[in-house]
Amino acid sequence: MSVTRAIHRLTSLLGEGLSLSKPVLEDHGRSETYFPLAAPDAVAFPKSTEEVSAIVKICAEEGCAVIGFGAGTSLEGQAQAPFGGICVDFSKMKAIRRLAQEDMVAVVEAGITREELNEELRATGLFFPVDPGANASLGGMASTRASGTTAVRYGTMRDNVIG
Structure with a gap:
């Protein structure tokens, strides 16, 4: 398992879309919970489904944990x-992909x-x-x-997604 190799590969993939900044790491290591700070090693900011897929693939190959983050609420x-x-x-993934009023269906990206x-x-x-x-994602x-x-x-949420 190598977080270091994963970070190196993700930097090549995402460039400035991968942060190692201490304030960014700390912001992503806490939420509205009462648990103490538990920061990740890096924070990725994908802009597409393809980037998310590549991130997960790299982390799986390197044996590195993946933690999803919405609004942190x-x-x-x-x-x-x-x-x-x-x-x-x-x-960074806030697009509404499809809105079908007649079917009452909205297909959205995870960050909205x-x-x-x-x-x-x-x-x-x-x-x-x-x-x-x-104001959760x-x-x-x-x-x-x-x-x-x-x-x-x-x-x-389950009822509305299934519905």
Whole structure:
């Protein structure tokens, strides 16, 4: 297992899209949880699905942990890296790929937040109902099966994704 080799290969792939900056690492080693700081070894900022795939492939080949990161609003601590690894920050992936009002379907990238999606949906008369109490990213919400104050009426993230 070599985090050093993974970082070298990811630097070649992402250039400035890979950060080793101490403040960036610390920002990605904490969340809204009560757990102490557990920073990753590097933070990758992919801009496409292809880059995410390449990052995961490199980390798998090097035996390096991969930690997904949305908005960092989680209370569970799953975005922390207690054993190091590469944090993949999806904040650069915010596109709405498809919006089908008639089917009530939105295909989005993982980094878009619920507030950003609802801003785009406003003109259609639709809205995204899952409200975990923070401006969370949809990728993060999907990874934690988010719920919140509207879950009784509209369901959890799982219900909305399946629906």
